[in-house]
Amino acid sequence: MGEMKAKYINPFTDYGFKKIFGEEASKPLLLDFLNALLPLESKIKDLSFKNNEQLGQIEADRKAIYDIYCESENGERFIVELQKAKQNYFIERTIYYSTFPIQEQADKGHWNFNLKAVYCIGVLDFTFDDYENEVEKSEWVHEIKLKNQNGKVFYDKLTYIYLEMPNFKKTESELETRLDQWLYFIKNLEDFQNIPHILKDEVVFNQAFEKAELANFNQSEWSSYQYSLKIFRDLNNTYQYAVETAREEGLAEGLAEGIEKGLAEGIEKGLAEGIEKGIEKGLAEGIEKGIEKGIEKGIEKGLAEGIEKGIEKGLAEGIEKGIEKGLAEGIEKGLAEGIEKGIEKGLAEGIEKGEEKAKIEMAKTAKSMNMNKSDIAKLTGLSEEEIDKL
Numbered sequence: 001m002g003e004m005k006a007k008y009i010n011p012f013t014d015y016g017f018k019k020i021f022g023e024e025a026s027k028p029l030l031l032d033f034l035n036a037l038l039p040l041e042s043k044i045k046d047l048s049f050k051n052n053e054q055l056g057q058i059e060a061d062r063k064a065i066y067d068i069y070c071e072s073e074n075g076e077r078f079i080v081e082l083q084k085a086k087q088n089y090f091i092e093r094t095i096y097y098s099t100f101p102i103q104e105q106a107d108k109g110h111w112n113f114n115l116k117a118v119y120c121i122g123v124l125d126f127t128f129d130d131y132e133n134e135v136e137k138s139e140w141v142h143e144i145k146l147k148n149q150n151g152k153v154f155y156d157k158l159t160y161i162y163l164e165m166p167n168f169k170k171t172e173s174e175l176e177t178r179l180d181q182w183l184y185f186i187k188n189l190e191d192f193q194n195i196p197h198i199l200k201d202e203v204v205f206n207q208a209f210e211k212a213e214l215a216n217f218n219q220s221e222w223s224s225y226q227y228s229l230k231i232f233r234d235l236n237n238t239y240q241y242a243v244e245t246a247r248e249e250g251l252a253e254g255l256a257e258g259i260e261k262g263l264a265e266g267i268e269k270g271l272a273e274g275i276e277k278g279i280e281k282g283l284a285e286g287i288e289k290g291i292e293k294g295i296e297k298g299i300e301k302g303l304a305e306g307i308e309k310g311i312e313k314g315l316a317e318g319i320e321k322g323i324e325k326g327l328a329e330g331i332e333k334g335l336a337e338g339i340e341k342g343i344e345k346g347l348a349e350g351i352e353k354g355e356e357k358a359k360i361e362m363a364k365t366a367k368s369m370n371m372n373k374s375d376i377a378k379l380t381g382l383s384e385e386e387i388d389k390l
Helices: 014-021 024-037 090-103 176-191 203-212 218-302 301-370 373-381 384-388
Strands: 047-049 068-072 077-083 118-123 143-148 155-162
Touching: 014 024, 014 077, 014 203, 014 218, 024 047, 024 077, 024 118, 024 176, 024 203, 077 090, 090 118, 090 155, 143 176, 176 203, 218 301, 301 384, 373 384
Parallel strands: 077 118, 118 155
Antiparallel strands: 047 068, 068 077, 143 155
16 A cells, blocks of 8 residues: 555645745634743734844844744734754844844834833754753743743743644643644644544634645645745755764764773773772782791791791782782773773764764755755754855
């Protein structure tokens, strides 16, 4: 049996995400999604889409292009971004983007600096991987505000909300909140063949499924989606191939470096441990043998002379044999520990190099497809200057 064709759009493509949430006809969907994220006292009743391209104050300033940019009936601004892959300085880019909705609120003439709230929402198809404990590792919603040293909110009108989609693993029977339903919809949409039972009676989700159904697309929409899907797949394949290739190279390099470093550390550690254990063992054996030999000789020449000479000779022989045995044991143990640590460090460095190489390969592929330089920077995290050099 062949693979079943997708019935609904892939929401992790640029076209798919904007089709569901970024069109004028999609306002009820976006409104419902945003209200699922906001606290009860901050619910919004209406939205208007704004220009998603923000220019600097002068022509030479760097611009910002959002996936979706809208304003509520109270003047609150919402930036909604879909992020498919990790980028260098992703958090810094989000903060930079948030400055434009703040600056545009400045009124000409007299102004008292009273600002409306700004929300930056990122739907991420990756995780941050900076968890400090198992609880953080299982979280999929991260809300960030400006706080003081005591953890008290210092300014409540600037909020960053990141949704780590790979961490969301709830099944249909486990859905509890409206946000759960939306995240379940986004994560599994392309795999659905029918509307899940829990969403069938929800008007807004029926609208979402209708907009996402590929059979409803006209020729122009179908072509735009296929192009967006091709870019998504090509970049994803390029990234995966680069990561796997770099991981293999990293394993080989890490193994060689690990063995080399392990040998050096093992010998050094083995010598130190061997000498220490050898002296300790040699002293014990030397005293024991010395007493035994001294007693034996003491019977012939006198107990006093025998014990004295026996201890002296036993100490020398015991220390010599103890050092020899300790060196052998220490080198053997040091080699094993050194190789193990070297391989571990090599793996980590190899994977890190792989991810960096993957970004470069993604940028090359996107550049060859004549993608806009700012879009390539957004996808890979490389600067436009770095992209020019490829």
